[in-house]
Amino acid sequence: MNLETMTLFSPQLAARFDALVLKYPVKRSALIPMLLYAQDEIGYLSDAVIAEVAERIGITELEVRNVATYYSMLRFKPAGKYNVQVCTNISCMLRGAYDIYEKFQEELGIEHKGVTADGVFSLEEVECIGACCWAPAIQVNYEFHDELTPEQVAGIVAGYRGKAEGKAANA
Amino acid sequence: MPRLVSHPDEVKVVSKRFGLGAAQIERYVELGGYESVKMCLEKGPDWIVEEMKASGLRGRGGAGFPTGMKWSFVPKQSAKPKYVLVNGDESEPGTCKDHLIFLHDPHAVIEGTIIAGLAIGAKLGFIYLRGEYRYLLQIMEKAVADAYAKGYLGKNIFGTESEFNIITQTGAGAYEVGEESALMESLEGKRGVPRIKPPFPAVVGLYGGPTVINNAETIATVPHIFEMGAAAFAAVGSARNGGTRLFGLSGHVERPGVYELPMGYNLKKMIYEVGGGVRGGRGLKAVVPGGSSTPCLLPDEIDIGMDFDHVGKAGSMLGSGGVVVIDDTTCIVEFALRTISFYQHESCGWCIPCREGTDWLKKSLTRFHAGFGEAKDIDNIQYLAENMMGRTFCPLGDAAAMPTLGFVKKFRKEFEDHLNGKPCAFAKHVDLAVV
Numbered sequence: 327m328n329l330e331t332m333t334l335f336s337p338q339l340a341a342r343f344d345a346l347v348l349k350y351p352v353k354r355s356a357l358i359p360m361l362l363y364a365q366d367e368i369g370y371l372s373d374a375v376i377a378e379v380a381e382r383i384g385i386t387e388l389e390v391r392n393v394a395t396y397y398s399m400l401r402f403k404p405a406g407k408y409n410v411q412v413c414t415n416i417s418c419m420l421r422g423a424y425d426i427y428e429k430f431q432e433e434l435g436i437e438h439k440g441v442t443a444d445g446v447f448s449l450e451e452v453e454c455i456g457a458c459c460w461a462p463a464i465q466v467n468y469e470f471h472d473e474l475t476p477e478q479v480a481g482i483v484a485g486y487r488g489k490a491e492g493k494a495a496n497a
Numbered sequence: 498m499p500r501l502v503s504h505p506d507e508v509k510v511v512s513k514r515f516g517l518g519a520a521q522i523e524r525y526v527e528l529g530g531y532e533s534v535k536m537c538l539e540k541g542p543d544w545i546v547e548e549m550k551a552s553g554l555r556g557r558g559g560a561g562f563p564t565g566m567k568w569s570f571v572p573k574q575s576a577k578p579k580y581v582l583v584n585g586d587e588s589e590p591g592t593c594k595d596h597l598i599f600l601h602d603p604h605a606v607i608e609g610t611i612i613a614g615l616a617i618g619a620k621l622g623f624i625y626l627r628g629e630y631r632y633l634l635q636i637m638e639k640a641v642a643d644a645y646a647k648g649y650l651g652k653n654i655f656g657t658e659s660e661f662n663i664i665t666q667t668g669a670g671a672y673e674v675g676e677e678s679a680l681m682e683s684l685e686g687k688r689g690v691p692r693i694k695p696p697f698p699a700v701v702g703l704y705g706g707p708t709v710i711n712n713a714e715t716i717a718t719v720p721h722i723f724e725m726g727a728a729a730f731a732a733v734g735s736a737r738n739g740g741t742r743l744f745g746l747s748g749h750v751e752r753p754g755v756y757e758l759p760m761g762y763n764l765k766k767m768i769y770e771v772g773g774g775v776r777g778g779r780g781l782k783a784v785v786p787g788g789s790s791t792p793c794l795l796p797d798e799i800d801i802g803m804d805f806d807h808v809g810k811a812g813s814m815l816g817s818g819g820v821v822v823i824d825d826t827t828c829i830v831e832f833a834l835r836t837i838s839f840y841q842h843e844s845c846g847w848c849i850p851c852r853e854g855t856d857w858l859k860k861s862l863t864r865f866h867a868g869f870g871e872a873k874d875i876d877n878i879q880y881l882a883e884n885m886m887g888r889t890f891c892p893l894g895d896a897a898a899m900p901t902l903g904f905v906k907k908f909r910k911e912f913e914d915h916l917n918g919k920p921c922a923f924a925k926h927v928d929l930a931v932v
Binding site for chain 2: 349350354355356357359361383396397398414415420421453454460461468470
């Protein structure tokens with residue numbers, strides 16, 4: 327593949343990756359950030375994404391997969407546009423995280439790692455997200471929502487649904 | 498935005514700029530920032546290390562190793578470049594202090610990193626944040642860019658001959674990467690599995706060069722030591738435990754939050770006065786004193802000073818300073834199960850005692866909690882956990898085994914009550930698929 331003419335990524339991201347590989351003492355240090363940023367744009371690590379990342383770093387696709395499968399934020403199937411990640415680890419659990427998680431399951435009609443039919447939401451039960459003192463907490467993509475009650479769940483879902491529809495209308 | 502809390506007993510050193518807009522470089526400087534690094538540039542590496550030793554600062558990541566000592570282990574002469582690596586992969590359940598540091602005081606992390614670099618003779622530092630902290634990474638990236646623009650980073654920092662650079666890095670979801678050798682692997686673009694030690698990172702670390710690895714809170718504390726003076730900093734804490742600590746109070750406590758208290762502050766007082774007591778006036782069942790990997794303490798064991806030595810003497814660890822309060826409505830078996838489920842998920846699988854041990858502990862506890870346990874399971878759980886201890890490359894195996902042992906030993910009666918096919922009264926969320 328000629329990376330100068332053919333890339334899966336937006337011109338901005340491609341430019342960012344061009345700089346990223348030059349940033350470290352060793353090129354391969356760019357691998358994990360590159361995978362995560364690629365996933366942010368494309369939605370998941372498709373075969374094509376893995377091939378391009380391997381090419382950019384100068385390692386084999388197998389080596390990329392070997393690393394990518396280790397990290398729990400990296401995925402190989404599409405998630406929803408808004409990936410709801412509910413922490414149920416100890417500090418959150420003690421303050422009702424499982425009630426929050428059940429409420430999201432009800433509201434979205436999906437289970438752990440499920441994706442809604444319209445592709446707008448996916449749901450995950452996740453490990454500690456570093457918001458223990460503001461529990462129970464969730465992340466929707468990278469956005470934190472702290473000190474939640476089950477009553478707030480419907481509103482959070484409606485908020486993101488509105489965003490998704492707003493964007494669709496603009497498109 | 499995470500809520501900030503406050504209590505009159507707090508001694509605000511590391512958190513003194515929280516909520517004051519210090520993420521803006523001008524504001525940080527206005528509040529006295531970047532003065533310590535200038536002092537360090539003048540005084541030189543030997544003085545820095547001696548001051549760090551005198552401060553009594555011990556690593557805030559969990560192990561509590563004296564920071565000045567760690568820095569002194571880096572060889573003065575090295576054929577390979579040396580590095581500073583800041584561990585912001587904050588992932589220990591119960592811990593969210595670094596979250597606030599990155600959010601409110603990113604320049605303190607940068608300033609501390611430069612000072613560490615000056616001390617060991619490194620020209621490059623890395624600040625590694627867990628992948629979930631994207632908004633904090635963006636704050637750090639902006640702070641680093643601003644520091645370059647001001648000439649605080651790059652060649653000739655602060656108009657001197659010295660050079661120092663910082664690269665920020667994101668993880669992508671892995672507790673294990675908080676272990677120092679796994680962190681280096683991850684930064685080198687590999688799976689986060691631990692390296693065998695020795696050699697220690699101070700001799701052979703990142704890219705094979707001598708490397709100092711410090712927790713983000715440790716690094717953010719460094720500039721304050723030079724601002725206050727090492728002796729004054731040491732005097733704030735207890736013997737051999739200099740300074741303050743960002744304690745994270747969470748769980749069943751009336752006023753959860755991150756509180757900065759002197760090292761050695763009484764745990765009971767922390768829960769009942771600073772934290773306002775157990776939520777809803779309920780009884781206290783147990784306290785996890787330093788993040789989920791530390792063995793729990795019973796209510797009659799919490800009248801202790803919160804420093805590395807006293808918590809150690811009480812049979813647990815100060816760890817990451819994440820204090821999780823558990824009230825008397827909580828099922829300890831379920832709590833133990835949730836804890837081990839985490840370690841089972843996060844075990845990197847490199848060492849068999851950890852990979853298999855966490856998996857079997859999770860299976861045993863799941864079955865037990867669901868009411869299908871047998872009396873011998875209690876001993877088996879203990880036996881399994883005991884045999885994980887000290888038998889792995891990195892401390893994750895211990896981190897999984899230690900709390901489990903604590904729960905089984907201290908709450909044996911509650912485990913026994915689960916027998917006879919009776920799921921516990923609080924049983925709610927059991928995944929039988931793994932039984």
